[in-house]
Amino acid sequence: MESTKLGRTSRRTWFVAIGSAVGALPLLYALQKYISPLSIDHARTETIGALDEVIADGSRRELHVAGMNVLLARRGLDVVAIDLTCTHAACPLHVDESAGRIRCGCHGGVFDLEGRVVQAPPTEPLRRIEARVTNGVLYLRIPSGGTA
Ligand code: FES
Structure with missing residues (x-):
């Protein structure tokens, strides 16, 4: 019983972690474009x-x-x-x-x-x-x- 509860908690933690990482990708991409002059299109x-x-x-x-x-x-x-x-x-x-x-x-x-x-x-x-x-x-x- 206790191991099942731990398993659910662990699974929920993983979902939150993965969701946060995926959600942060657009922000990280925008930040990288702003910071890195190499990524600017100079054409x-x-x-x-x-x-x-x-x-x-x-x-x-x-x-x-x-x-x-x-x-x-x-x-x-x-x-x-x-x-x-x-x-x-x-x-x-x-x-x-x-x-x-x-x-x-x-x-x-x-x-x-x-x-x-x-x-x-x-x-x-x-x-x-x-x-x-x-x-x-x-x-x-x-x-x-x-x-x-
Ligand atoms: S520069 Fe070497 S073949 Fe054109």
Whole structure:
């Protein structure tokens, strides 16, 4: 009888402890966001310009924006933006449109035009930059410092 009562007390204590811990998570998250400068999103949105003036539908072009080179590709109102910085050791990349490749002169890394690795040493695909078209204007969300 006594052991059953102790078991209930112990179970209740565990429920209260777990409930308190779960309830405190949002507060701890908010506190961490407030305290830690590393968690602040330093990215900024750059206005690139009228979409039709920046890039024709169905085409690709390179663009230098906010200290970084970006490859834009447009299909209709969808725009993909790829950071032309090699993911191996951050060298600048060269777009070879006729071969459908993006090449790195530093160590011979090769990517396809979607940014996927074709030839090592890079192992990571090229970074995508968030692109948005609103009311016919293209915006890019540039990470802090331009490059990762
Ligand atoms: S920096 Fe591009 S392959 Fe090494």
